Amino acid sequence: MELRTCVVLGGRTVIGKALVSRLLSLDHWVVRVADSAQQLDLDDGDSLLSKSISNGRASYFSVDLRNTDRLIQAINGSSVVFHVDDVDLYSDNFFLSYTLIVQGAKNVVNACRECKVKKLVYQSTADVVSDGSRDIDNGDESLPYAWKFENMCTDLRAQAEALVLFANDIDGLLTCAVRPCNVFGPGEKQLVPSVIDIAKSGWAKFIIGCGAHISDFTYMENVAHALVCAEEALGSQMVAVSGKAFFVTNLEPTRFWDFVSLISEGLGYQRPMIQLPAGMLKYIFVYVRWVHAQLNSVKLRHLKGIHYVVRLATSNKTFDCSSAQKHIGYSPVVSMEDGVALTVQSFSSFAKASSYSVYRDFDEQSKVDKLLGGGRVADVLLWKDERKSFACFGVLVLAYYWLFLCGNTFISSAAQLLVLFTFVLYGYGELPSNISGVKFPKMSASSFEISEVDMKTFSGAIAHIWKRIGDVIRILAQGQDWNTFFKVVALLYLFKWYVFHSLTTSIGVAIVLAFTLFFVYEQYEEEIDGIAEILLNLTRALTGFMLKNLPVSVAYILGTHEIMHENNENDDPAHFKDHM
Incomplete structure (x- = not known):
């Protein structure tokens, strides 16, 4: 089989590495790896590249896209160029970004034309059609470029893609572009690191927005596969492919917070479980970013990563890949499940030491669980069973309303409640065991008995409290500990001033706090x-x-x-x- 020569610009990026490995595995390519690093540093995953360099099927070129002479030297003699972008999307240096993305794309096109290269495949992004404010549901290639972009680098990449597509069929150069959506995988530097930032900061416990927004994701091996498919299609289906851009995804639209949950849980962090309003958080992040920008804080990059995830989580972004399937023969080679597993494994160094699950189901008992006695009360107040906790909270709220807010006195309300409970209990006892197939099990006498263990525990708790009160009274009677005296006086005064003047409010606040503070403390104990x-x-x-x-x-x-x-x-x- 005749070997063909190709150049992979950005060959040491995460997608570039995957593309180089895929090309070398096809056995009919001589691959020139071009990147900005001065020398090639191989790691454990580059065994195929190392072997190919030793046998002459691969070589390395240090190339700056702003240096036309060096670019021509790397491209000359090749028939295909793959242009893989790897510009820091958080860069605030406009001049550097423009020269690398836009001017770099111009230089690549000009070098390809001068060196008589036949095909140029550009790795773009699906974000070029998104302004970040509107949902994209099953979008296709008929979508125009966004009139306003989510960030500066996406704007510049849209310009670069347009330059590459506009150069199609000039001086014999055929071009096309591949637009992956939400690329993830081992070594990826934006999406997964942003999710890890959220997990480390504690925000991983919260679902921002309704949690139902759906996004498409693309594993990096599938992006590399799509680039190879696009190159092959430029030769076999030139009319349908040349000068065109194609959306590629894993073809498995997923709720964004499900994706975050898989990554977070895989690395030992707690999965999202508490919903927060998205609108409020957007304004908070804008304000915090402004403050950090004014202070020139080094944590600004970290905040931008969180803000990036918030934007993804509050909108739909799905694409129709039927055009890529039909014209370039694309289909994913790595499933979503396998891609997430490989990604989590590659980021294992960021894993949390102690693992969390949905309800904090690790073996070590938390401090607040010990404080509450580790029994049924602890389970209810710590929301270990949401249905049971919500039921108890609802019953307490209804009882609170009946006893304090319905307009009657406390004594009359309590008496009415006891009468109602008596009728309900007696009526249940009179019911037959089976009515139209619905069973009503009878309550045994043991249901109303208190075990000896529970009585001992209760009596011990009462005795302990009484002993503490007796110790305090004894210290006061001795008249020597002024600190205890002032503490008791202050406590009694607060009790008199607050409870007796606002008893109803105090009980209502206590019910709400009991079902929130203990849970919050357990989640943020450290x-x-x-x-x-x-x-x-x-x-x-x-x-x-x-x-x-x-x-x-x-x-x-x-x-x-x-x-x-x-x-x-x-x-x-x-x-x-x-x-x-």
């Missing part, structure tokens, strides 16, 4: 503990400073003179001299 430790240290430092500056008489009354004396001794140079 973060909240860290903030609490900082605040505690600040409080201790402030208290120590105030005690040092108290008058001696006040210090004696508060019982802090011994602490002050100890501190003064520690500050005395003689104290340090004695310990030398």
Whole structure:
């Protein structure tokens, strides 16, 4: 079989590497790998390339797309050029981006024409038809370029694609473009790293928006396959392919948050489970980005990654690939499931040490679970079973309304509730065991019995509380601990002022907080503990400073003179001299 020579510009990018490996595996290509690096650094996944370089089927060229002479040197003598873009989409340097993307595409086209190259295949992006504000549902190649682009680099890539397609059939050069959507895979630098950023920042717990928006994704091996298919079709179906652009995806539209969940869970982070309004978060991110930009913060790139994912999560972006299937013979070679598994495996170094699942089902018991006793109450307040927790919350809200908000006194409302409960309980007991196929099991006497273990636990808890109260009363009776005295007085005063004047509000707030604070604390245990430790240290430092500056008489009354004396001794140079 006669060998043909091709050039892969951007051959050391993630898609470029996949394309080089695919071309070399076809056994009828001599591949020139061209990239901006000064020398070729091979890694563990480049065994095929290394072997091909040793036997002469592959070579490396250090090429800057802005250097026309070097570009011509790399392209001269080849019949096909694959142009794979790899420009940092977060770059804010317009001049650099323009010279690499737009001017670089011009230089590639001119070099191909000068070197009599027959085919030029450009790897573009599906984002060239998206303005980021409207849904794209099953979009096809009839969509025009967007009038306003999501970011600067997408705008420039649209210009580069237009230049490549406009150059079709000039001086014998045939061109086409491939537009993948949401490329992911091992080594990918935008989508998956942004998802990991969200997971690390704690936002992975939240579903932004309704969570139903669908997107297409393209595994990078499928992009490489599509580029090869486009090159082959330029020879066999020139009229239908040359000068055209083709959307390519995995052909498996997926809810965006399902994709995020697969990546997050695969790396040991918690999958999204709490919905947040998208509109509010968009404004928050815009404001935070503005603040960080004003402060020249180094975390701005991280925030842009999160904002990028928020935009993807709040709109539909799906494409019709029937044209690519019909005209260039494209079909995915790696499924979505396999692509996600390979991607997660490649990013294993970013995995979280402790694994999370939907309901935090790891073996170690959390602090708040221990605090709540680790029983049924803990399960309800920590929302380990949403149906049960929601049912309990609903019952408490109804009881709260009946007892405090319906307009009757508490005693009358409680009496009516007990009467209603009596009728319901007695009526249930009178029901037959089977009515029209619906079974009503009878309640056994054991259902109303309290076990000895539960009684001992309850009695022990009451005894412990009573003992604590007795200890406090004993300390107050001795009249020596002013700190305890002021704490008790302040607590009783707050109880009198708040509870007795706002009992109804207090109970309502307590019900809501009981079903939210414990759950939130369990999810952000490390973060909240860290903030609490900082605040505690600040409080201790402030208290120590105030005690040092108290008058001696006040210090004696508060019982802090011994602490002050100890501190003064520690500050005395003689104290340090004695310990030398």
